[in-house]
Amino acid sequence: MLTRLSIRNVVLIEALDLDFSHGLGVLTGETGAGKSILLDALGLVLGNRADSGLVRSGEDQASVTASFEFARLPGGIQAVLGEAAVDVEPGEPLIVKRRVKADGGSKAFVNDQPVSAGLLRELAGHLVELHGQHDDRGLVNPRGHRLLLDRYAGADAAGLEAAWKGWRSAADALDEARAAVTKAGADRDLLLAHLAELTALEPAEGEEEQLAEARATMQKGERLSGDLAELQHLWTGSDSALAGLRSAARRLDRIAGEHPLLADALAALDRAVIEASEAEDKLGRAGEALSHDPAALDGIETRLFELRAMARKHQCQVDDLPRRMREMRAELDLIEGGEAGLAELEAAAAAAGERYRAKAAALSALRSEAAVRLDAAVAGELAPLKLDAAKFRTSVTRLPDDRWGPAGMDAVEFLISTNPGAPFAPLAKIASGGELSRFILALKVALAEQGGAATVIFDEIDRGVGGAVASAIGERLSRLAEGGQLLAVTHSPQVAARGQQHYVIAKSSEGTVTRTSVHLLDAAGRQEEIARMLSGAEVTAEARAQADRLLEGV
Incomplete structure (x- = not known):
């Protein structure tokens, strides 16, 4: 999980050190206070484009350092680091750093070892899952839908991949032998x-x-x-x-x-x-x-x-x-004994193909059954999130034979219909920003995904909703954060009240210098901030009382 974020000279942030822990952390503040700057800074260590415009005016460079700690380094991260020959000792934190110069150019480091920005992007999918208004990754990207459904179904994806490799190996051996016999036969005389x-x-x-x-x-x-x-x-x-x-x-x-x-x-x-x-x-x-x-x-x-x-x-x-x-x-011996050898290889390839097809067909059936359960689970989450007119469908379709692979013979995609009678289409194509975020939340709750990114961030998932819907969003974010780490940038007091750690983002000016700061609030500070979110510019006694009721209710 993300344990510490240190930012130096990024736009309005001069110097900032934030510590995070397990559970649900919420970030609030007035519009324009700098929440987007915080996410842009985090994006740097996740491999986003290094824009020299992020460097604070008058400074030579900006830097962002993010520390992640794990009880045991996840396998996906180990694989990425191993391929890049980056060593991380067992038990030590994973420290990712990015520096951006005002005149252009950037440098990236993992545990003080120089790496490419491309490596940071590979690590990003395992470290942070960000869902925002215009997210085109994570649950929205169809490339990951099959893996998510397989996890939900408890499928033996590794067994199918091994069967695929065995089949391809046997088929390749047969092709090579056939080519050799054909060539040798042509050259016999x-x-x-x-x-x-x-x-x-x-x-x-x-x-x-x-x-x-x-x-x-x-x-x-x-x-x-x-x-x-x-x-x-x-x-x-x-x-x-x-x-x-x-x-x-x-x-x-x-x-x-x-x-x-x-x-x-x-x-x-x-x-x-x-x-x-x-x-x-x-x-x-x-x-x-x-x-x-x-x-x-x-x-x-x-x-x-x-x-x-x-x-x-x-x-x-x-x-x-x-x-x-x-x-x-x-x-010449190959020519003479080639037919017998080819027969053995043909039999081996056919048997390997049957093993793969049997496993792939079983997995396809498992996916179809799990898709029905997942559709029902998501449907149960839609009404409380003010998406009762929408429908969700997990599409499992058979691929042509030439597109079968180690993941099987199916294409999987999550589809939605936002209005009665409207056709189903991909998430990102027909859902508005607010709807998309709530669909993603419903999916996350239904999937109860284990093995995703270490830290999940929702950026203004509650935009445009309030009351019971905001309460439903807060309850689901809190449930998702159990046993993991979830950060939510929010304008909703109902969501903010659910946070186990509450950070406030504020902007201040001294003469011509403007700064953005972030502070972890204590109990009294939380009451005051939630009261501000409830009442607006002037915090009233009634707003404080309502803030207390929200905090007590969770």
């Missing part, structure tokens, strides 16, 4: 031809790299063949350097024992022979590795050309060709 080509080619992962390395090696052998042949000639034959080393080692071996230096020379020569032999072995192996076989090289290049040409054809890398083969086989 092409798939078979492509798969036959790939199967004949038998590509292997990593094959391109292996072939490229083999080709590069052969091409090196072709380049180095002359050098290798010359080197091999130097190391082979009876007149080669290695043969000479070995011959020298044999001769030296026969005389090495004659002197230590000869033995050392033999050891050095043996090492040279070993190193030279290793060089000979490596040259031989290098020659084998780099052997150049023109036929083999031609085969490798032909294979690489075929693989790369196939990869270009299928717009992929050579190493992806084996995967592409597997995909083609899977697509």
